[in-house]
Every structure is written in C-alpha cells, then in structure tokens.
Amino acid sequence: MTQSDNPDIVYTKVDEAPELASASFLPIIQRFASAAGVSVGTRDISLAGRIIAAFPEALSETQRQSDDLAALGALVKTPDANVIKLPNISASVPQLVAAVTELQSQGYDLPDYPEAPGTDTERAIRARYDAIKGSAVNPVLREGNSDRRAAAAVKNYAQANPHRMGHWAADSKTSVATMSSGDFRSNEKSATLSEAATARIELVDADGSVKVLKDAIDYPAGTVVDATFMSAKALDAFLSDQVAATKDAGVLFSIHLKATMMKVSDPILFGHAVKAFLKPVFETYGDDLKAAGANPNSGLGSLLESVTTSPKAAEIRAAIDVAMAENPPLYMVNSDKGITNLHVPSDVIIDASIPALIRAGGKGWGPDGKEADTNCVIPDSSYAAVYDEAINDCKKNGALDPSTAGTVQNVGLMAQKAEEYGSHPTTFEIPSDGTVRMVLDNGEVLHEHQVEAGDIWRSASTRQAPIEDWVQLAIDRQALENCQAIFWLDETRAHDAELLKYVRPLLAKAGVEDKFQILAPRDATRASFDTIRKGGTSIAVTGNVLRDYLTDLFPILELGTSAKMLSIVKLMNGGGLFETGAGGSAPKHVQQLVEENHLRWDSLGEFCALGESLKYLAQVKGNAKAKVLGDAVDLATQGILDQNKSPSRKVGEPDNRDSHYYFALYWAQALAAQTADADLASHFAPVAKALSENEATIVAELAAAQGSPADIGGYYHADNAKTAGIMRPSATLNTIIH
Known part of the structure; x- marks a missing residue:
C-alpha cells in the first residue's frame, strides 16, 4: 500500500478480514483513481499499528511508526477530510494481549500488558495500553453524526434474493x-450545564477520606452530563x-x-x-x-x-x-x-x-x-x-420476510464522543463503600451516588452542538425520504428527558413536529416492525448505543448482514467520513483463509463507501472526473449484485478476490461507456477490453489459489508481502491493474 502525505482520500488500514480484502481491492482503487488525478493514501489504525505507535522508545527505527490515529483525529476536524473507514478491532483485553504477544514474537520489544500493575512504571504502561482498548478509534474519528441506511441497489437485491430466515414458533421459549x-438504567441521573464548567469525580469513603477518580473534565455550556452505577x-x-x-x-x-x-x-x-x-x-x-x-x-x-x-x-x-x-x-x-x-x-x-x-x-x-x-x-x-x-x-x-420487508434507516447521535458509551475514561470499579460525587469547579455537587465496593460507576456527556446537528440531520433525512421518523427517546429516563429539552424546541422551530414521533425504545421497536412488515420505511433517530445496536439488528434481518450498509458521517467542521458498513472485522473469515485460502468477506460496504467518497470529493474539490468515477462505482456495484458476483462461503467457489476482479471489470466498462468525459472513456476502454478478454484466465488463476493453507505471516500484524501474494494471485489481473 502506498502512503501519500496529503492524499485526496484516506483509506484506513485496519485488521482481520477487511484488511485482507484491502490487499486485493486497494490497488484497483488507486489505479482507477489516478486516472482522475485523485490520490488515495492509507493510515494505519489497526490494533497492531496502534500498539506499535504507543511505544516508540521500545522499538528500533525501522519498527517505529507514526501515530496515524492521532493524525486522522486532527484531519477529521478540518474541511479537507475525506476518509474511508473500514471496520477495525475494538480490542478486549485477551485480544490486546494476543496482539502484543504476536508482535513480541516478531521481534518488537514491547512490554507485557500489566494485568495487575504494582509499580508506577507498570501503571504507566497499563495506561498506554488501556488507551488502545475498546472503542479507541471511533470516538476519535467520528466528529460528525451518523447517517446509515441500505443503499437502494443493496435493498433491491436483498428483496429479489432473500436470505434464509429461521422459523419462529409461537411457543418459542427464547x-x-x-x-x-x-x-x-435505574440509577441514572442527568443534568444540562447552563455554563461551561470543569468537574472532578471523587469517592468519599465512609471515614470521610476523599479519593479523586478523575479530575479536570471540561464541559462547554449546554452539555448534558450523566452519571449512574451498576450495583x-x-x-x-x-x-x-x-x-x-x-x-x-x-x-x-x-x-x-x-x-x-x-x-x-x-x-x-x-x-x-x-x-x-x-x-x-x-x-x-x-x-x-x-x-x-x-x-x-x-x-x-x-x-x-x-x-x-x-x-x-x-x-x-x-x-x-x-x-x-x-x-x-x-x-x-x-x-x-x-x-x-x-x-x-x-x-x-x-x-x-x-x-x-x-x-x-x-x-x-x-x-x-x-x-x-x-x-x-x-x-x-x-x-x-x-x-x-x-x-x-x-x-x-413470524419471521420477517426479507423479500417484502421495508427498511429502517438510522440517524445516530455520536459526534464528539456523545452519550453513554462505556469506552469513555470515566468508568470505575469502585474499590470501597462510600459516595461517588461529580463536583464542579464552583463547588456544586452535580451528581452523587451511594455505592458499595465492586459497584461499577460511570459518567458520560453529550455536547450541545452535536445534539443540534443530530436533530437537523434527522430533519433533513426525513424531508428527503418523506417517511415515518421516530426519535427513540424515553421521557421517563433521566438522560433522554434532558435530550428532549433540546429536541422538542428544535423540531418546533423548524415547524416539523408533526413529521416525527417520540417513543420509548420498546414502543419504537414495535412501531418500526409494524412499518417494515408492511413494506414501509422508518428512520430511527437514536443516541449512540442504539445507533450501534439498530444498525446491526435491522440490516441483519433485512439484508442478512450489517456489513452492506451505506454509512455516511457528515463531519461537523466540513469533510466526510465514509464507513464501510456496520459489520465487525470477521475473525472467522481469517481462519478460513488461513486454513483453505478462501476469503468470504463481502466488500459491498467498501464499494458503497468508495462511490460516496468520490462523489463527495468531486463536489468539494470541483473535480468533475471524480464524479464520473463515483457514478461508475454505483454502476459497478449494481453489476456485482445483478450478476451475482458476491463471494461464496465455500472453498472452491468464487471468493472476495473474484468479486474484486468483477468490480474492476464492471467499473472499467461503465467508465468506457460513459459520455461525460471522453478522456476517461478513452483511458478505460483498453482496460475494460483486457479485463473482459482475459476473464477465463483470471478466474482460473484465482480459483487455482484456493484449497491449501495460506501463510499471511501473522494474525494481528500480518506480513504485507505475504498478504499481497495471497490476495493478488492472478498474474494476468495484476498486469492489467498495475
């Protein structure tokens, strides 16, 4: 993969199946994009890459690498951002430890993860590793709210080719x-700050001693601040x-x-x-x-x-x-x-x-x-x-019928680390009985809870600007779709009640109160199922966690997978983040590749994100050729669906690499046939001809690679050369896409 200092489009380097697919697909993207003067570079936000970047002093000069996540975090706050983000590992402790162990075996002199740190040095090491755990990437990159939906072509294909659904019995014990x-839920407290404040979180023991759990937490005016605990x-x-x-x-x-x-x-x-x-x-x-x-x-x-x-x-x-x-x-x-x-x-x-x-x-x-x-x-x-x-x-x-079911889109509040996600650094396992307090810099106790040793206490916050942006995004989406739209908010829940103090006036100011319902999650679920069972469309306007949950629940039922969703983040300071679906990074797919050299990962999400990224680039940069490329991506994606060229699950049948070949073929054919840009048509005509005439050879070369174990040189930190060899086994295709 190539790396440009300031590429027009950043394509993220991630983990597991999506990264394996990138080894095959990214060279195609870069080859086609270059014809429109569009550069496509990479930034490494993989788990292994983030670990390596966190310990430069422990590594040799050749082993060190830049903190690409921090660089991307700065980029997405600028109008120049155009990032295609693939799913990355949100590491649990076992995954983090496994990645460190693998890197150590490859010669990286990294410290072990301290499960129970006993010294200041170990605590410092643990803090660096803990910053990598969990959802360390998404809060940094998501400087805008979420717009997730099934692309029309994907939804149409799912209805015409419904996936298998299990039978639901009325007497099921599930x-x-x-x-x-x-x-x-039951212990939650929430308040909206009338002015900017700095807070600390402290534990007051039964004997009156005070332990500061977290200090210097800055909140701008208008922030909704929550606190709660699990007994x-x-x-x-x-x-x-x-x-x-x-x-x-x-x-x-x-x-x-x-x-x-x-x-x-x-x-x-x-x-x-x-x-x-x-x-x-x-x-x-x-x-x-x-x-x-x-x-x-x-x-x-x-x-x-x-x-x-x-x-x-x-x-x-x-x-x-x-x-x-x-x-x-x-x-x-x-x-x-x-x-x-x-x-x-x-x-x-x-x-x-x-x-x-x-x-x-x-x-x-x-x-x-x-x-x-x-x-x-x-x-x-x-x-x-x-x-x-x-x-x-x-x-x-009974089971939802994918052939007739409508669709649930999602507008999700997530910008600037919004809402009650547990990856935030204000969650604590309480060491002793006492009272946890959130104390503002003016001495006011904002929230407090009586707790016992072992309880899990946490706080989260949501800023005013993301809330307002979220409501406006919902208004815009509803106007475009002219369909049912529901704010999934429960006025009996402390956090949701505070959000509604923003939502209702904003809807009233826009004169669209009658276009939206406000329902608690259970009622909203029932209403949404009623709508899609009748073939209708509903927009779920939700907070961060429900955004995550619903953009798996409904796509898995409608499409068979959540990895095929169109996911657009309109960044608040300008710029765009284009996510390649709501799916995970598919570790079982890697296992199959290693055992059988067959990758069943479906890159349809990448196709959708690529098209949106190119069209957005054309809009903001005035690059008409990029618009032609993006429109052709849509046609190529439709071709993959219409011609049934998505990957099969079984070894010996077409896999991810085959779908990339056919995507390149259909993309080149669409570009060669278009009339908006004669230069691009002329440029891609011979490419389309070569890809078409060599179809049998290329498919045979791809098929010949399957069936035997594949050595990619590592799980979390694969060898780039080995991976490229495995994922680009067709010499004929490689010659055409050079």
Missing part, C-alpha cells in the same frame, strides 16, 4: 431477561437467579454484552457472569484461582488456561466440570470446538449475537451441536426492551 433495579450485589443476585431460571426452563443460557466498545464496564459484567455460572468453584477455590492469575473478566477460556499452573489444577478442573454439568447448557460460539458463550468476552457481542439469533428463529447452538431456544441475559435494562420486543414480535407474527 426470551430476554434483564434487571428491574440496581442497574445503569454488584444486585447484578450477582440477578445472574444467579437467571442461571437457575434457565435450567428450570430447559433452554440455553447466554449473556449478551459489548465487552469491546464498553471496554471498562462490560468485561467486569462478563466476569460476574463467569463467577455466577461457576459459583461453587469460586466459593471453594477462589484463593487458588487468584493465586493462579485467573481473571474471570477475561472469560472461561483464559481461566481454564490459568488453572493449569495451580497445584490444585486437577481438583479445580473437576469442580468446573461438575458445575458445568449441573448448570443449564451454554449457548455456544463454536460447539465443534467447545467454545462457549462464556469463553471469551469479545466473542458474543450483543448487537451481532442477538440479531443473528432472531434471524435464526430464536435458536442458538448448544454444546450437543443442536439448535435450541435460549435465555438471552442482558443485565442492564437500558435497551434490553428493544430485543425483547423484537423477539415478541417474531413470536406473534
């Missing part, structure tokens, strides 16, 4: 369980009850969290679930597990590995086996390999796991390799009702 008290005792009681209730119901036990994005709170919640499921083991062997370095927050898989070093290893393992046998069967991530719902915190991410279960008719895979109904445990009740209502709707009305 259900959602959530807390009714003691959780983040550890209430959580443990709830989880124990759910283990018992699941066994009584005869269904699978599953917990659904967001241990990647919610990088502080949700791994702790996950650890509580592991302890609740293995309660007798922790009661008997808690000290032994601690001595062995077992951390339940890292999951059952890590715990089992740690236990092997204990003098009581056999005894503890036997106790674990007994507990597993006596408890309800677990929802499985991979029943063939014995990987359970509790093995790795980043394996079961709520916004992907529950929609997939709903798509499958409410069934999850059990340890016996068979499908079964499932108790979906979602501890915090903030948005559990969305999934509960979706499941209830399917029990009542």
Whole structure:
C-alpha cells in the first residue's frame, strides 16, 4: 500500500478480514483513481499499528511508526477530510494481549500488558495500553453524526434474493431477561450545564477520606452530563437467579454484552457472569484461582488456561466440570470446538449475537451441536426492551420476510464522543463503600451516588452542538425520504428527558413536529416492525448505543448482514467520513483463509463507501472526473449484485478476490461507456477490453489459489508481502491493474 502525505482520500488500514480484502481491492482503487488525478493514501489504525505507535522508545527505527490515529483525529476536524473507514478491532483485553504477544514474537520489544500493575512504571504502561482498548478509534474519528441506511441497489437485491430466515414458533421459549433495579438504567441521573464548567469525580469513603477518580473534565455550556452505577450485589443476585431460571426452563443460557466498545464496564459484567455460572468453584477455590492469575473478566477460556499452573489444577478442573454439568447448557460460539458463550468476552457481542439469533428463529447452538431456544441475559435494562420486543414480535407474527420487508434507516447521535458509551475514561470499579460525587469547579455537587465496593460507576456527556446537528440531520433525512421518523427517546429516563429539552424546541422551530414521533425504545421497536412488515420505511433517530445496536439488528434481518450498509458521517467542521458498513472485522473469515485460502468477506460496504467518497470529493474539490468515477462505482456495484458476483462461503467457489476482479471489470466498462468525459472513456476502454478478454484466465488463476493453507505471516500484524501474494494471485489481473 502506498502512503501519500496529503492524499485526496484516506483509506484506513485496519485488521482481520477487511484488511485482507484491502490487499486485493486497494490497488484497483488507486489505479482507477489516478486516472482522475485523485490520490488515495492509507493510515494505519489497526490494533497492531496502534500498539506499535504507543511505544516508540521500545522499538528500533525501522519498527517505529507514526501515530496515524492521532493524525486522522486532527484531519477529521478540518474541511479537507475525506476518509474511508473500514471496520477495525475494538480490542478486549485477551485480544490486546494476543496482539502484543504476536508482535513480541516478531521481534518488537514491547512490554507485557500489566494485568495487575504494582509499580508506577507498570501503571504507566497499563495506561498506554488501556488507551488502545475498546472503542479507541471511533470516538476519535467520528466528529460528525451518523447517517446509515441500505443503499437502494443493496435493498433491491436483498428483496429479489432473500436470505434464509429461521422459523419462529409461537411457543418459542427464547426470551430476554434483564434487571428491574440496581442497574445503569435505574440509577441514572442527568443534568444540562447552563455554563461551561470543569468537574472532578471523587469517592468519599465512609471515614470521610476523599479519593479523586478523575479530575479536570471540561464541559462547554449546554452539555448534558450523566452519571449512574451498576450495583454488584444486585447484578450477582440477578445472574444467579437467571442461571437457575434457565435450567428450570430447559433452554440455553447466554449473556449478551459489548465487552469491546464498553471496554471498562462490560468485561467486569462478563466476569460476574463467569463467577455466577461457576459459583461453587469460586466459593471453594477462589484463593487458588487468584493465586493462579485467573481473571474471570477475561472469560472461561483464559481461566481454564490459568488453572493449569495451580497445584490444585486437577481438583479445580473437576469442580468446573461438575458445575458445568449441573448448570443449564451454554449457548455456544463454536460447539465443534467447545467454545462457549462464556469463553471469551469479545466473542458474543450483543448487537451481532442477538440479531443473528432472531434471524435464526430464536435458536442458538448448544454444546450437543443442536439448535435450541435460549435465555438471552442482558443485565442492564437500558435497551434490553428493544430485543425483547423484537423477539415478541417474531413470536406473534413470524419471521420477517426479507423479500417484502421495508427498511429502517438510522440517524445516530455520536459526534464528539456523545452519550453513554462505556469506552469513555470515566468508568470505575469502585474499590470501597462510600459516595461517588461529580463536583464542579464552583463547588456544586452535580451528581452523587451511594455505592458499595465492586459497584461499577460511570459518567458520560453529550455536547450541545452535536445534539443540534443530530436533530437537523434527522430533519433533513426525513424531508428527503418523506417517511415515518421516530426519535427513540424515553421521557421517563433521566438522560433522554434532558435530550428532549433540546429536541422538542428544535423540531418546533423548524415547524416539523408533526413529521416525527417520540417513543420509548420498546414502543419504537414495535412501531418500526409494524412499518417494515408492511413494506414501509422508518428512520430511527437514536443516541449512540442504539445507533450501534439498530444498525446491526435491522440490516441483519433485512439484508442478512450489517456489513452492506451505506454509512455516511457528515463531519461537523466540513469533510466526510465514509464507513464501510456496520459489520465487525470477521475473525472467522481469517481462519478460513488461513486454513483453505478462501476469503468470504463481502466488500459491498467498501464499494458503497468508495462511490460516496468520490462523489463527495468531486463536489468539494470541483473535480468533475471524480464524479464520473463515483457514478461508475454505483454502476459497478449494481453489476456485482445483478450478476451475482458476491463471494461464496465455500472453498472452491468464487471468493472476495473474484468479486474484486468483477468490480474492476464492471467499473472499467461503465467508465468506457460513459459520455461525460471522453478522456476517461478513452483511458478505460483498453482496460475494460483486457479485463473482459482475459476473464477465463483470471478466474482460473484465482480459483487455482484456493484449497491449501495460506501463510499471511501473522494474525494481528500480518506480513504485507505475504498478504499481497495471497490476495493478488492472478498474474494476468495484476498486469492489467498495475
């Protein structure tokens, strides 16, 4: 990949399947774009790249690399930004540790991740690593609000070629369980600041001593500031009850969290679930597990590995086996390999796991390799009702029919780190009983909570400018679509009540109150399902977390995947961020490539983002040729869908590399046939001719590469040359796209 200091378009270097696909697709993009005088460079925001950039003093000159995330963070605050952002790893601790270990094996003299830092040096190292964990990328780059929807061509194809949906039985035992008290939702407090302020967060112990948890937090005037906590005792009681209730119901036990994005709170919640499921083991062997370095927050898989070093290893393992046998069967991530719902915190991410279960008719895979109904445990009740209502709707009305279903678009509030995302640095596991207070610089106590040791306290904020921009974006989108539009806000919830103090006056000022509904999430879910079952369109206007959840839920049901969404971020200071869909980075796709040299990743999201990026560039830079390129991208994307050239899941059939070849063919043909720019038509005519005449040879060369293991030189930090060789195996295609 090439790197220009100031490229017209920045194409992000990321992780896993999207990055493998980039090795094949990016050379095509750069070759075509150069004909319009458009430069396309890269910036490395991969997990490995961010780790390397964080420790320059530990590395050799050749190993060091720039902090590309910081550079992009500065760029997206300028009108010149034009960034195509692919999905990146939002690392859990196990993923972070695995990436560090791999880099160390490649000769990078990086420090180990300190699980329990005991010195100032270790605490400093831990702080650097913790800045990389979770959703470290998105809050930096998302300097605008989100506009996500299925492109018309993608939606039309999904209706004409509906994906398989599981059968929903009215008597399905699949259900959602959530807390009714003691959780983040019930303990939330919120206030809007009338003037700019600086705050500190402090814990006042029972003896009156004060520990500052975080200070110098600056808030501009008009900021909505929230604070809440999860009671550890209430959580443990709830989880124990759910283990018992699941066994009584005869269904699978599953917990659904967001241990990647919610990088502080949700791994702790996950650890509580592991302890609740293995309660007798922790009661008997808690000290032994601690001595062995077992951390339940890292999951059952890590715990089992740690236990092997204990003098009581056999005894503890036997106790674990007994507990597993006596408890309800677990929802499985991979029943063939014995990987359970509790093995790795980043394996079961709520916004992907529950929609997939709903798509499958409410069934999850059990340890016996068979499908079964499932108790979906979602501890915090903030948005559990969305999934509960979706499941209830399917029990009542059956599975959604993708061939006739309408669509739910999303306008999401996320700019400038808006809302209650758990990746923010103001989440704490409370060390002792006392009172947590948010104290403003004028001495005012903004929020306070009585807490106990082990409780999880967090604060988040949402600035006025992003809220106003979000409401205006919703107004603009509704005017374009002229369809149902719903603000998913619950006036009985503290945070939402503060947002509504902005939303209602802004709608009234614009004279569009009658164009929008304001509904709590459960009611909004019901209304949206009613609309799309009738083939209609609804715009979900939501906060940050629901933006994330809904842009997986509805696309997975409508399209079969969330990776094909058109995702545009109109940056608040000008510029554009074009995200390549709402999907994750597909680790299972990498596994298949390594084992069989077949990559089933679908780059349709990249195609959609590329077209929007080029057309935006044409608009702001006055580059008419870029507009021609962008329009031709749309035609090429339509060709991929119409000619069924998307990747297959099975080895020996066309994969991601084939789809890139056909995209290049259709793109060149569209450019050669257009009449808006004679120079471009003349330039691409021979390219289109060569790609077409050599189709059989190119397809044969791509097919010949499949079937054997592929060595890419690393998982988190693959070797560029090896990856290029694997992902560009057609010498004929490479000669044409040179």
